[in-house]
Amino acid sequence: MMRARQQIIPYLFLLPALLLLVVFNLMPTIATLFESMFVISLRSGERVFAGFANYNRIFNDPIFWKSFQVTVVFSLLVNPIQIALALGLAVLINQRVRGIGLFRSIYLLPIAVSLNVTAIVWGLMLDQNSGMVNGILWQLGIARQPFLHSVDQALWSIILIASWIGVPLWSLFILAGLQNIPPPVLEAAKIDGANAWQSFTKITLPLLRRVLAFVLVADTVANFLMFAPILLLTSGGPRLSTNLIMYETYRRGFLYGDLGASAAMLSVMLLIVFIIVGIELYALRGSD
């Protein structure tokens, strides 16, 4: 690292990026907390200070709590499923078999495709009347399933759609972690008589701890903000069974023009994200 003679230079280089980050990212983060204390209308644009009235409203609102509950259930299902499958996929594409490069390329495809496209394609694949998934079930002699139109199956359908991108995406991080493990470590385990399963659970998994911790947090935050499939496919239904919290904030703020309630919900979400990230930073600091 050098000592620059003209000390003004680094600040000039930083100025455009930091100014933009402060104006469009940092200030809105703080402003979210402020906005949650105002009642504001999208149409008239008038803002009135309201103290904690917005919080009172959402905390006494059964639709908010229902949405919160759906989001918690969704998180508890989708994150373990995605991480377990991503771990399996990473181990699989870390195998040295012929043609593995081609397989890795194919598994990259969902990562390049947007969540919107994924939702549109899977929405039609899961069509309750003539979708391909029901077409395959028909061949297997299984009755048509309603999927996105059923209170019991809609959230699972969203989990499937989110995982089509999520599993390959998070497996890339885990694959990079696997490739960082020095081969002599696993070699030594083998010489000591460890079988594949033992060396995986006793050596590989502990060495992947940091990567898995990162993936757990990043995946949890990403799924916590799941939005596009809900907007495009279910609008939160049927009977609010897929009304994830990010969609609820959009519905309140931009469809009903209730930006105050929306900002209060977003502030609660911000707090939760900070807690999740804070736990990660704390856990990782202790582990070295």
Add this chain to the structure above:
Amino acid sequence: MSNRAMPTASPARKPWRSQAQPIVVYALLILGVVFVIVPLMWAAAASFTPNHKVFEYAYPFSWRALFPVDFTLEAYDNLFERGFGRAVGNTFFLAIATVIIGGGVNALAGFAFGRFEFRGKNALFLAIVMLTFMVPVDLTAIPRYILVNSFDWINTWQGLLIPGLANSLVIFLFRQFFAEIPQELIDAARVDGATWLRVLVSIILPISKPVLVAAALLMFISQWNAFFWPLLVAPTKEMRVVQVEISLAIGQYGTIWNELLAGSMIAAIVPILLVIPFQRYYVQAITGTGLE
């Protein structure tokens, strides 16, 4: 691939690797590939199919569902007649502008963080770059929307482009790469009297191809796939990007499935064609921060 001998008795080959049996590996790999590729093949095939036949081979399922057996360009013709080309042009323009302007802004910041010592460096990095990296942009969309609205930037290029130019992940990538460039290269140029900007442009950038490709891919693809912000800030027909256009098509042309899928395939093919040839760079770009 099915009749390969079991590798149990071949410790000479990569002895440290706990190799599973290839047949099991291939079976699982192909199962995963089916899950990845079948939706894309059906969607592509259906986009080249007359609308009344979109579901013909999907229910009940036959292999014909995966190939455009009743090939027609009808969906694409109609789609572009409705003005979809405008959205494609908008998105390309926006993504390219983001790569060029955003790339410059983020590279300058990465250079400052990677190669200079100055007062407040760590504080600025932690308080601005790391903090904005941790807060997902969608969570703060409402105040950003109010701010952009107060600038009269709704349904404008400025509103679409400027809030997304600075990108803490990209700053991060540049910082890491620039920090590892040998000092001698820079010293030589400085002795010759080059300014710092000149050092960056004519010494550092020419040897920074990996990070430039990675950053460009990351910025282009995330702008191409961006949805929530363009939906809020630029919903009019003239300003719509591809992702917004196809999402609104669900409501407007809900039963014209082949056009919906044709739009989706155009939205999907651009990032796919970029990722496949540059996959090593792209993987490094997205996993780069997670492992530090």
